[in-house]
Amino acid sequence: DAGVIQSPRHEVTEMGQEVTLRCKPISGHDYLFWYRQTMMRGLELLIYFNNNVPIDDSGMPEDRFSAKMPNASFSTLKIQPSEPRDSAVYFCASSFRDKLFFGSGTQLSVL
């Protein structure tokens, strides 16, 4: 298996633009997580899904952030409109039972 696949690896955009981050979890995994990593705040859990259903989105910082999982093999995290303070590395992770696997992340820079 190729592991958790995230795209793009790097995204540079201007303030106010819409940003969409994509994730393909490992086949057969029933949980999917979105994390954000910054120097100031470390790793923060934004939202997670179980069998494509959002379970806990209490970590989503604002209404500008939204996440979907239309099927078991794809999820998106959208920021609209983006702001400079959204600059961070965004990780997607999937798990089955007690094993969690991370993607390589998307480095987002909002200018």
Place this chain on the structure above:
Amino acid sequence: GNSVTQMEGPVTLSEEAFLTINCTYTATGYPSLFWYVQYPGEGLQLLLKATKADDKGSNKGFEATYRKETTSFHLEKGSVQVSDSAVYFCALSDRTGGGNKLTFGTGTQLKVEL
């Protein structure tokens, strides 16, 4: 709520030195405990885990023992290598959430020099 506290880095060591990275936790119930490692430009990878008190997790020469009495899970390695340079994260699982929902510490950067 659950929380994990790690020693601040960076930790700089010479090759073959002994490593300890401290980790303590606060949690309700009986969490599982984990150490993850992040190499530059990559996602986190599971290094080792322990699921109950007094369990010892080990992998690649790293060890950590689940100490319920001190709520600690310190990471140790007897002889570090330059290739161990990375950021290390201590984490605990929230079993109530299911699916290995983890609470992470802030990470400790390790630099190993020749």
